[in-house]
Amino acid sequence: MNLLEVKNLRVHFPVKHGLFSRVKGHVKAVDDVSFAIQPGETLGLVGESGCGKTTLGRAIVKLVEPTAGSILFEGENIANLDGRELRRRRRKFQMIFQDPYGSLNPRMTVGQIIGEAIDIHHLAADEAARRDRIVDLLKAVGLDPSHAQRYPHEFSGGQRQRIGIARALAVEPQLIVCDEPVSALDVSVQAQIINLLQDLQAQRGIAYLFIAHDLAVVEHISRRVMVMYLGKVVELGEAREVISAPKHPYTQALISAVPEVDPDSKRKRIVLPGDVPSPIDPPKGCPFHPRCPIAQLPRCQAEVPELREVTPGHWASCHFAK
Amino acid sequence: MATLLEIKNLKLDFIAGERRLRAVDDVSFTIAAGETVCLVGESGCGKSVTALSIARLVPTPPANYPGGEIFLNGRDVLKMSKQELRDIRGGVVSYVFQDPNASLNPVFRVGTQIKESLKLHRPEKATDAEVIRLLKLVGIPAPESRIKDYPHQMSGGMQQRVMIAMALASEPKLLVADEPTTALDVTIQAQILELLLDLKKRFGMSVLLITHNLGIVGDMADRVAVMYAGQIVELAPALDLLRRPLHPYTKALMNSVPKLGAKHQRLAAIGGNVPSLGNFPPGCRFFPRCPSAQPECANTMPQLVEVEPNRWVRCLYANSL
Numbered sequence: 001m002n003l004l005e006v007k008n009l010r011v012h013f014p015v016k017h018g019l020f021s022r023v024k025g026h027v028k029a030v031d032d033v034s035f036a037i038q039p040g041e042t043l044g045l046v047g048e049s050g051c052g053k054t055t056l057g058r059a060i061v062k063l064v065e066p067t068a069g070s071i072l073f074e075g076e077n078i079a080n081l082d083g084r085e086l087r088r089r090r091r092k093f094q095m096i097f098q099d100p101y102g103s104l105n106p107r108m109t110v111g112q113i114i115g116e117a118i119d120i121h122h123l124a125a126d127e128a129a130r131r132d133r134i135v136d137l138l139k140a141v142g143l144d145p146s147h148a149q150r151y152p153h154e155f156s157g158g159q160r161q162r163i164g165i166a167r168a169l170a171v172e173p174q175l176i177v178c179d180e181p182v183s184a185l186d187v188s189v190q191a192q193i194i195n196l197l198q199d200l201q202a203q204r205g206i207a208y209l210f211i212a213h214d215l216a217v218v219e220h221i222s223r224r225v226m227v228m229y230l231g232k233v234v235e236l237g238e239a240r241e242v243i244s245a246p247k248h249p250y251t252q253a254l255i256s257a258v259p260e261v262d263p264d265s266k267r268k269r270i271v272l273p274g275d276v277p278s279p280i281d282p283p284k285g286c287p288f289h290p291r292c293p294i295a296q297l298p299r300c301q302a303e304v305p306e307l308r309e310v311t312p313g314h315w316a317s318c319h320f321a322k
Numbered sequence: 323m324a325t326l327l328e329i330k331n332l333k334l335d336f337i338a339g340e341r342r343l344r345a346v347d348d349v350s351f352t353i354a355a356g357e358t359v360c361l362v363g364e365s366g367c368g369k370s371v372t373a374l375s376i377a378r379l380v381p382t383p384p385a386n387y388p389g390g391e392i393f394l395n396g397r398d399v400l401k402m403s404k405q406e407l408r409d410i411r412g413g414v415v416s417y418v419f420q421d422p423n424a425s426l427n428p429v430f431r432v433g434t435q436i437k438e439s440l441k442l443h444r445p446e447k448a449t450d451a452e453v454i455r456l457l458k459l460v461g462i463p464a465p466e467s468r469i470k471d472y473p474h475q476m477s478g479g480m481q482q483r484v485m486i487a488m489a490l491a492s493e494p495k496l497l498v499a500d501e502p503t504t505a506l507d508v509t510i511q512a513q514i515l516e517l518l519l520d521l522k523k524r525f526g527m528s529v530l531l532i533t534h535n536l537g538i539v540g541d542m543a544d545r546v547a548v549m550y551a552g553q554i555v556e557l558a559p560a561l562d563l564l565r566r567p568l569h570p571y572t573k574a575l576m577n578s579v580p581k582l583g584a585k586h587q588r589l590a591a592i593g594g595n596v597p598s599l600g601n602f603p604p605g606c607r608f609f610p611r612c613p614s615a616q617p618e619c620a621n622t623m624p625q626l627v628e629v630e631p632n633r634w635v636r637c638l639y640a641n642s643l
Contacts, residue, residue: 049506156595186364187534188611191578191591198588220580220589243583257512258582259537263564271516272509276479286400 009069044222098159111148237314363549416489422481433469443492453583
């Protein structure tokens with residue numbers, strides 16, 4: 001069974017103008033997105049800034065309210081839950097944030113930060129059990145148990161990200177949404193955090209939705225990869241396949257644009273013209289057609305391409321994908 | 323090729339109360355006319371302050387230069403008067419910074435801002451026509467209407483193009499680009515890198531490119547200097563370094579980033595953290611994190627030595643690497 005199944009999810013933000021805040025339109029941050037995550041699996045989510053990947057991640061853990069569609073967690077729709085009902089289920093899904101400086105309360109000790117989650121969900125019978133649990137969590141993420149008495153500012157960026165991970169682990173979730181967990185870290189520290197996330201998955205069978213803009217990192221950690229452009233999924237498939245044989249012209253350009261360390265590589269860079277269009281007024285038809293090197297008018301301007309299964313398990317939304 | 327820039331044994335301290343924190347320690351390298359050199363390193367390694375020192379853009383105090391020389395066009399920047407500095411800033415060396423949104427003035431039109439640079443360095447060319455020519459040069463569509471735009475009306479990629487146009491306005495001999503694509507998306511990054519390569523070819527400028535991304539090095543650089551904790555640890559021709567890194571830090575850095583399409587192996591993470599300013603280890607600064615460290619490394623600071631022609635490495639065991 002799927003751990004998480006997202007069906008036709010939409011998140012639209014109203015754009016307000018003028019004295020009486022009249023709604024002038026909507027930013028379609030997430031527009032008709034469907035996918036599933038298996039237990040213990042990592043699904044990578046890539047896309048450029050403004051493509052809606054963070055909003056999608058936040059909508060799944062219900063930090064933003066979905067406009068339409070359903071989010072089935074273990075078969076139960078959580079899209080419309082709130083209050084106590086939602087809090088009870090939140091134990092199963094947690095989030096790790098991009099900015100390890102902004103996501104920890106500077107006035108709480110590390111022990112309080114991790115302990116708060118344990119208290120809310122009543123996961124420790126007494127003070128001793130609570131303390132043991134915090135010690136175990138700190139050890140699990142590679143920190144010293146004595147660190148529980150310290151404040152976030154005493155730690156480096158990589159250590160703070162470990163605290164964020166320990167906080168997420170405190171409630172023993174089955175799914176963690178990782179929103180760019182390594183992009184704020186130094187290159188030499190990124191690998192430590194990636195390895196830690198993989199070890200934790202192997203030990204505890206946690207599923208990840210791993211959001212990042214760095215394709216190499218996403219390919220490394222994910223079993224399957226999903227590519228978003230202007231609020232829509234343009235490609236979804238096995239990580240290896242999507243990277244080695246991308247079907248959608250956007251994915252092809254994205255992969256070719258990644259600067260390569262190997263100087264003898266023969267990869268040819270495809271430079272896309274122009275910028276990502278505004279999601280308030282996305283292009284008609286295929287949202288990628290104004291920048292697409294293989295677009296054919298008038299078809300691409302008129303018809304919105306369906307996300308279809310081009311080869312088994314490999315989906316793409318392009319009229320010409322094969 | 324003539325040497326345009328020569329930095330010799332540069333030292334830079336930041337004075338914080340009683341403490342002198344050495345951010346740049348004994349850095350030496352050269353840039354020839356028309357050459358591109360990359361400075362690579364993680365945050366806090368001193369790469370940005372080294373680059374800013376070329377036009378003396380680090381405020382003194384809190385900074386202080388206890389030693390070293392920076393010869394730009396044969397003259398020592400550290401000994402120049404205020405007037406002379408004003409002439410070289412923009413005139414000989416121009417900068418493009420990481421965050422174009424923070425570098426542009428939000429209350430002036432972009433055309434006005436580019437014209438300001440022209441007025442200072444090429445007053446006879448301070449016209450709309452020249453501004454339009456520059457914007458066209460950096461690939462901004464419909465520049466005639468764009469010169470009236472304010473920075474917030476442009477995307478990040480466009481703003482960075484404006485910054486480059488502004489840097490080129492004074493026809494500098496050296497362009498210093500400090501992480502020019504870090505704030506941009508990969509597809510926009512590809513556009514900006516193509517533009518820099520193209521402009522370099524057309525004008526024969528020298529470029530000092532600062533980055534933490536080794537992937538960019540292979541595309542752009544002739545030579546690379548890798549910095550760690552205020553020192554250059556390896557200096558080599560770019561392709562040689564990428565094919566066969568010699569310093570343990572360079573090797574570790576290259577192994578710790580996942581490569582697209584590579585086999586799924588566990589990443590070789592570098593243990594520990596980058597040492598912070600003022601807490602550099604006494605011997606080799608990479609010693610606490612080095613996989614091939616020997617007892618001697620703890621107390622003896624290695625020198626940057628030429629182990630093979632044109633390949634400089636700062637490691638006690640450079641010859642046995």
